[in-house]
Amino acid sequence: MEIETKPIWKGTIKPSSPTPKSLQKYQLSFLDQRAFTTFIPFVYFYTSNPKFSDSLKSKQLKKSLSEVLSIYYPLAGRIVANLYVDCNDAGVPFSEAQADCDVSQFITNPNPKNLEKFLPRGDFKDHCLAVHVTYFRCGGLAVGMLLSHKVADGLSLHLFVSNWSNVARNGGSGNVPLPKFDAAYAPPLDSISLRPAPTGFVEEEVARKILTFPAAEIAAIQERYTDGGHRPSRVEALRAFIWARYSSIRSDPSKMCIVYNSINLRSRGDPPLSRYHFGNVVFVSGVVAAAGDGVAKLMWNVREASKALDAGYVGGLKKRETQLEEIRDQVEASKVEERFLFSNVCGFPLYEADFGWGEPDRVRFVGLPYKNMAFFMDTKSGDGIEVLLQLSEQDMEKFLAHSMLKSNL
Template sequence: MDLNVEIISRETIQPSSPTPSHLKIYKLSLFDQLAPPVYAPIILFYSPTDENDSSKRSNHLKKSLSKTLTKFYPFAGRVKDGFSIECNDRGAIFIEALVGCDMPTVLKQPEIDQLQQLLPEVSSDQTLLAVQVNYFGCGGIAVSVCIRHVIGDASAAAHFVKTWAAIACGENINIDDAILDCTSLFPPQNFFGFSKNISKNHDLLLNVAMKRFLFDGSKIAALRSKIGKIGPSLDHATRVEAVSALIWSAVIAIATERDKTMPMHVAATAANLRKRLNPPLPQQSIGNIYQVTMANWLMGKTTNYNDLAEKIHESIKKMNNEYIRKLHEGGGYLNIMRNAAEGLVLRICLSC
């Protein structure tokens, strides 16, 4: 369904205070370099309020965003090269739009193509942050935030939005430790001769089908109870592990029907490394500080939720400080990525 979104304004919001000269360059870590060339989208829906002055709300959002950009100053910069962000205060894109339907119509059964109409369009890959404020006829609004993956993962994006919301509510926020140099932990690499394979894999990974699943809280609780305790430590599966096991089981069943010769199936999970390192990093740290874990399942084995949840649980649990640091010693992780990229391209070429 076409939401009849009409753009009514487009401008650039700059930080309320200029970035000091000694902070003009933000260095990219290895994980930042490997981040897919996409924007991470967030859409927040707000019910109608007694405040009907859209101009007043607009100015308040702009001012609070400007203050937030001072604290997250790399977000207002531009991509300089494969190793750094230039924190030049060029600002974030701020778009306002009118939506030709009521918000309940969208929320009743949101579809991916509908939600995408509420996201800002960005013409330059160098722009790191774009916001679109959508005004519905019922008085509700949807604030869409798109952050370029090279500057932050899901955790970083969430903390940026939380900080913006807190500043908009008048709170005095101190997040001086949000901007960290992670290049000593995950040194950047020169991808000359390797970038083509990385690009091919990004294209392959982005050519996916997106589905939306809604799980009731009581159903998830029942699923966790059915799975029971898992692994040698007899931990209970988390909600994420339980739902992942359910979906993985269905995917394995489909894959088995399509290709009975497939030897193995892999489930990948992105694990936030901030609290797994020693010493831990601040949770509000920007950048990409996550590691993709792999859980393997030999095809032909009978699947059950308990075993699959255990595989996922163990793949995440092994991501501790010792394992992470050893994995990245001497460029070891890059070698793994290089071999995986070359192997993936080879397998795809052979199957064409």
């Protein structure tokens, strides 16, 4: 169904206390510089809580955001030339709207296209964060956010939201774990600050579909792809499942394709980086899939590429410009014509975002403007996985027509 929203307020939320002069230049890391020039879009949906009116929710969200921005001070600044954030306390765009429908319609059976209506709208080119809140006639609400991928990754966003909701729920920031802002693990390189990332993705119109895999179905897929005594993880199994079906509908299987996998590096250092490390602490490994390569071979290659991102790799990020160029060289040498990205936020604290009126009933990733991507996230129960799939219109029709997917639609 089509929905209409009515704007009711638009402004800027600034930090409750000024950023010290010593912190007013937040240096981007090397991995920040090479991140997608886009925004990470998430929407948190909440059902009605009779103890909280819309006006009380609005006041609580704005006040707590102001307070938490004093901790996450770079988010209230502006990005300068893909080099650093000017932490000038300019503030975060914040808008509110009303929707003449019930929130349950977007919790139980969402249309990915409609999800975009719950995100901030405007030109946020040099901004780090923007927030949009929608109030439903049933008393529920949606909190939509855009976080610049130039300053942080998905885990950073959800840690921020968890801390923001903690401040709102407890009336202060006393119990909030402090984020770690430090680009020393991957110092910036001026020579590549304006060069594009080597992934080769370009913005275009895509078709989106949300597929839900319950625990029993995931276990069956894991069993199907168990090989040589190695039982794949839930994410590995679903990655193989999605890739097998995509491979079967490719218009030209002879085309070389590089399969990217986004990997969180925080736990791979020695010693590990803090789980509260803010920024792009992820690396996208790439594996070339040649014509005739089976799913088992791809799974093995992806697993080995992931293992290579070990403590030694993380410790050597200061010298890693050549590593990113290796992906470019690999793509050019193999004449890759297609790309597919798998990204995974399973295990992230998505459902800890209780602002005082209860945990979210559903968290949705809205998607990025690139085709051939699959984003995995836990269901609220934690035992299932939701996949946001993005393909061209033609490929999506073929993909959804596959008989083995009918139970997931």
